[in-house]
Amino acid sequence: MASLVTGFGRGAMTNHWNDIANSDCIMAIGSNPAENHPAAFGHITIAKENGAKLISVDPRFTRTSSKAEIYAPMRSGTDIAFIGGMIKYVLDDMEKNPGSYNMTYVKEYTNAAHLINPAYKGPVDLDGLFSDYAGTLNETDSSKTKYKTGAKLFNWESIPASWDYQYDEAGIPKSDKTLKDPNCVFQLLKKHFSRYTPEMVNKTCGTPDDAFLEVCRTYAATGQAGKAGTICYAMGTTQHTYGTQNIRSYTILQLLLGNIGIAGGGINAMRGESNVQGSTDHCLLSHILPGYLKVPVNSDSSLQAYIDRTTPKQNDPSSLNWWKNTSKYIVSLLKAWYGKNATAANDFGFHYLPKVQSGVNYTHIALFEAMAAGTIKGLMCWGQNPAVGGPNSNVERGAMDNLDWLLVTDMWHTETANFWQRPGANPANIKTEVFLLPALSSYEKEGSVTNSGRWSQWRYKCADGPGEAEDDLWMLDRIYKKLKELYETEGGPVTEAITGLDWDYGDDHPDVRAVAKEINGYDLTNGKLMATFGALKDDGSTTSGNWLYCHSYVEPDLEPDAPIPGNRASRRGLDDGPFYIGLYPQWGWCWPVNRRIIYNRASVDLNGNPWDAEHPVIQWNPAKGDSGGWDGDIPDGGAAPMNQGGYKPFIMKPEGLSRLFGPQADGPLPEHYEPWESPIANPMSQQQINPAAKIFRPEQRGDPAAYPIVCSTYRVCEHWQGGQMTRNMPWVVEAMPEPFVEMSEELAREKGISNGDRVIVESTRGKIELAAVVTKRYKPFQMNGQVVHQVGIPWHWGFTGLAKGASANELTPHVGDANTTIPEYKAFLVKVSKK
Amino acid sequence: MAQEVERYRKPTRVLHWVHLCAFVVLFLTGLILFVPGLAALAEDSWTRVIHRVAAVVFIIAPLVYMSMNWQATWRGIKEAFIWGADDIAWLFAAPRYYMLCDEKAMPPQPHINAGQKLWWFIALVFGAVFVITGLIMWFFKELAPAALLQWMVFFHDVAFIVSGAMLFVHVYLSFHPLMRPLKSGPWNSMIGRGTVSVEYAKSHHGKWYDEVSKGKKEA
C-alpha cells in the first residue's frame, strides 16, 4: 500500500475484481489467486477465455500456475531482480521498437521526463546503495535512519536532498520531454536497470532463461497503446524486508507499459480479508487517520502546524494536487468526532488526539517487542489471532505473558485467547487477566464491507447469533460509555479526549446506519448529509468521519431508489452502461465518489480519447453540457482533457504525475537485496540486505551453513488466516486436516523423506513437526552453479480448535520491511529432517 | 403295524430338516433380489440379516453333523460321486417310471437311486459354491476386486437357480403319485421314525432292501 501511495497517490487496488476480465495479460506474482482468491480467479478465467494470457511467477508450481499459460519459477525474495530484468527488457525494446509502446503515456503521465538532482548516485555507482547513505556497509542496527533526509519534497515528504527534483524559477520540477537528459528519470532508470540482465536474473532468481524471456515478451506486448496488462499481487510480494520496493518495481513496469488507469490494467493488491480495504480506509494502521490523513506527531504543536506538515505545496498550475484539501478533511474529521466541543478556539480538538513519537515504530512487531519488554500492559485483539499469525510466534506468545490484561473478541476460542494454555507454558506462572468476548459473524449483523476493489457493499443481518454474542459496535459502545463514566467520575489525563467525544448512536443497540451517516458527514449549516467531499470545509461547518466516504450516504432525495434510500452502499443495480466494461456503477458504492477505476484520466490520450477503444473507461464528449464532459466512469479529477487545459492525471501526487522515480525509506528506485536470511551472497552488490530493513533480534539470524533451505509460508484455499473460522469447520477440516511442508522430490531424496512422512522443520526461532508433501511442483533452484532448495509451509494452524497443528510462524523472524515493517514471512532459512 | 425298515438315522433326519429350513429361508430372502415387487420386504436390510443368520445355520449344521458322524458323512459323499450300472439303468427307466408310473420299468435300485444321487450331488457341489461365494461376498466386499465380487454374485446366482429348481423337484417327488401312500414312504423316512415300509423299500430300493434284509438275517 505504501508503495502504491508513492507511485500513484492512493494505497489501494487501482482497478477492481470485475475489471480483471478486461485484461490481455495477467501476471500473478507474489500471489496465488486460484488458491487464495478463488472467487476473484473467476474474473481471470473470463479474461483467459477471451484470449488473455495468464503468467504465474512463483517459487513453486501452484494452483494458479496450473491454470497459467506461462509458469516461471523464481526463488522467494527475488521479485526486484525478476521485475528489474523485465524493466530492462522493456527499456531496451523501447529503443528498438518505440512504436510498440505508448511513449506519450510515459512522457506525459509519469515523471520520466523530470530531472533529478545531479548529485544523485545509485547502486550502479555505489555498489548497491544510494547517495546520502549514512550508515556503513551491511550495518544491521535498524534504530538508525540509514538515508539522511535533507530535503522536503513539495514541502511534504522528507527525503535525502540528492533524490530531489531539479526546479525552475517558479519552483516547478524541470523536465526534458525528449528523455535525453542524463539526469532525467528515464535515463536514470536505464542506468539503474542496466545490470538486470537475463544472466543476472538467472543467477539471482534461478529462473530459466527461456521461461524468463517468454514472460518478458508476453508481458511487454501490453505496452502497446490499447493493450492492457495487470499485475495481481498479494502477500508474496509485500512480506519481505523490501516488500514496498517489490511493488515499486511493479509500478515502474506498469507505468512504462502504460498499464495504469486503463481497463484491464493496474496493480491489483488482492486483499486477503473481505473488509481489509475498509479497515485500512478507516485507519487500521498506526501511521494514518481515517481517509489516509497522516497521524499527528509530537512535533505538531498546533492544528496549523499539522496542516502545514501534511499538506503538499507546489506551484504547477496544471497539477491539481488534491491533498491541498487536507485542512478541510482533518477539520471535518475533528468536527465529526468532537462535535460542538470542536471549535476554532480549541483547534477543533486537535490536541485531544494522541500524538505518535517521531522515530518510534508502532507496527505489529514493534508492539509485541514492547509487550515483551513490559512497556505495553494491555492488549485488545479484535477478530485477530496474532498467536498464530504473528511472526516469531514463540516470542509473541511469550510477550503476552507480560500483559496485565488481554481482551480478545472472536467467534471461537483462539490461540491468542488461550495463549496461557500453549504447549510448554505453565498457566500458574502467567498472571495476565484474559477476557474473551463472544462476537457475531458478519451474517449476524448489519453494516458495510469494503472489498479489495474499494467497493463498499451494505449487508443485512440474516440470522441471530448464538448465546450472548454481540457485534463489535455494541461492545465498543459499551466500553466507551463505561470509560466515559470512569473519566467523568475519576478523571485522568486529557479527560476531554474521552468525555468530549460526540458519541450518540442510540441507548440500547448502537445504530450502525447512524455510524455510516457520520462517516459520510453532515453540513452543519442545514443539518443535511454531505453530498460530496468537494464541499467539505475547514471552518468547522461540515463534518465527515472519513472524507473518502463522503458521498456514500446522502440525503434520500439524492439516491431515492437505493434499498435504503440515500445509502449508496445498499444499491444493487446491474446496469453496466455506458461502456459495458464491468464497472457496474449502480452496484454498491466505490470510493472515491463512486470512481471504479482510479487514475482513469490516464486511460485517455491528451485529447480525452481512450487508448483502448474496445474498453474505454472514460471518454471526453465535447457535446456534453455547456463545454463538454466525460462519459463513462467518474473521471479522476473532472477537468477537461490535458490538451484543453485539464489537469495532469495523477491528482493525488503533488506533481500530478505518477512516479517512476519515487523516494522511499530505502531508495528512490527498487534495488535487489537478499532476504535477511538467505543461502547465497547477493549476486548484485556487496550490500547483502536492504540497509534500511527493520531488524529486531539480530542474534536470531540463521547461518546458511546450518540452515541451508529457503522456506516460505503461505495459505491454502481451504483455510483462512489464523484459522479461527475454518479450523472449527468440520467439513473444511476434513478436506485439509493439518499443516504440511511441501518439498521437491530431489530434497526429499536427499533427506530420505517419503511422501506423507512426519518431518521436523527447524529455524533458529523454533522447531515444528509436520507432514511431508513431496511434490513435483517444487524444483531445486540452479543458481550460479549452486543448488538452492526451497520448501513451503501453510501457516493457518495452532494449538486450539477442532483442527490443531504446528504453527509455521514459530519459525519466522522478527524482521520487517524498511517502510512498513511488514514481517518477512516469505523468505527465511530452515533445515529439514525426517522425524 | 406293517413291517418297516430304518432308512435314515436320527442325526441325518435332523440335519436334513435343519438344512432344508436354512435353505428355504436363504432361498426366500435371496428371491427378493429377483422380484422387485418384494422390495418392500427387504427395506433396511433385515432380510439380509436373516439371510446371514440362515447362512450360519446352513454352514454350521453340516459341520456339526460331520464332526459327529464321520463315517456316515464319508459314506454319503462317496455315494454322491460313485455312479454305476444301476444309475445308468435308472436314467433309462426314469421317464417311463415317473411319467407313466410303470413300476415294472424300473430295475431294483440301491440305497439311493441316480435321481437322488443327482440331487445329492447338486446339494453338495452347489452348497459348496453357495458357501464359498457367499463368504467372499460377506467378508471380502471391501477388499476383493469388483470383478471378482461380480463373478461371486454370478455363481451364487447360478447355484441359486440350479439348486432352487432342484429343490422344487425334490419336494415335488415326495408328493409324486408313486410315493403314495405318503406315510409308508419318503415322508415317514424323514418325518417319522426314519423308517419306510417293507413294500416301499422293496419297490423303490429293491437292491438296498435285499442288502438290508440279508444283513439282518446275518446279524
Place this chain on the structure above:
Amino acid sequence: MAEKAILYDATRCTACRGCQVACKQWNENDEFIPEPPYTWDKTVNWGSYENPPDLSPTTWLKMEFREVEAGGKVRWLFTRRACMHCTDAGCVRVCPNGSLYHDESGFVAYNKDTCTGCGYCVDACPFGVPRSDRNLITGIAKMDKCTLCTSAGLNRLNEGYEPACVKTCPPDALVFGDRNQLLAEGKSRVQALKDKGYVNAYLYGEKELGGLHVMYVLDDHPEIYGLPANPQVPGTTVAWQSVLQPVGWAVGGLVIIGLGINYLVAREAKLARALPAKKKEE
C-alpha cells in the same frame, strides 16, 4: 421434462473444493463431525492436498489432484469425482429391486428406503462411485452416492435451485442446465480449446455410456485426468442381469410347469394302473 446435466470444465476448475464442502454441508453428510472434546482423527495429511482419501457414503463428491510431468513441464490436474449419472448405468442395471432408477430428467436417482444394501451397484459402476456403509457382520447397509441434491427434505432441484456444488463453484467450472444446451456449450468450449492448440481437447460424456449427465470439458485425453477412456458396464453385470436372471426365471418356470404336467400325467397313469388291479381283486 428435458434432460438435465452438469457441465464440469476441468480447464476452469481450480480445485478449491468448494463443491466438495458444499455437497457435504447441504446434504448433511456430517457423520464425521465430532463433538467436544475434539479429537480429530478422521483425516490426516497423507502427502497430498487430496482428502478424504476416497469417496464414501458421506463423501459423494471429492476433488482429485494429479501431478503429471512430461517434457520438463509439470502439470497439476484436477478432476471432479462423483456420480456421472450415466444413461446406460451399470448401477441401475444391476440393482435387483429397482431402488436405483433414472429420474425423469435423466439422472440416476435412488430410493434409499428400498435399498436392500446388496452392494451390487458398488461393483457394477465403471467409475467406482456408489458406496455403502456396510456392517461387516450383519451385512446391514445402504448405498449412497450423489443424488444431485434431491434427497427428501433437501431437494434443491424441486425448488428450482441448481445442485449445491454448482451453486458454490467460484470460477463457474460447474454449470447446471438442460443437457442439450450444455452439450452445445461443451462442444464449443472444446473447439475453443482446440483452436488454442489443445489438440486432444475432448468433451467427455457426450457419447460415453449412452451419454453422461455429468460432462467434462478436458484439454487432454481422459486417461490423463483419471477417467476411463471407454467406460463400459462390466460384462459380469450384463451376464448376470441380462442373461442369468432371465435364464433363472425360465428354468424356474419350466421346472414348475414340467412338474405340474408330470403330476397330472402320472396321477392318471397311476389311477389307470390301480383300476385293473382293483378289478382283479374284485
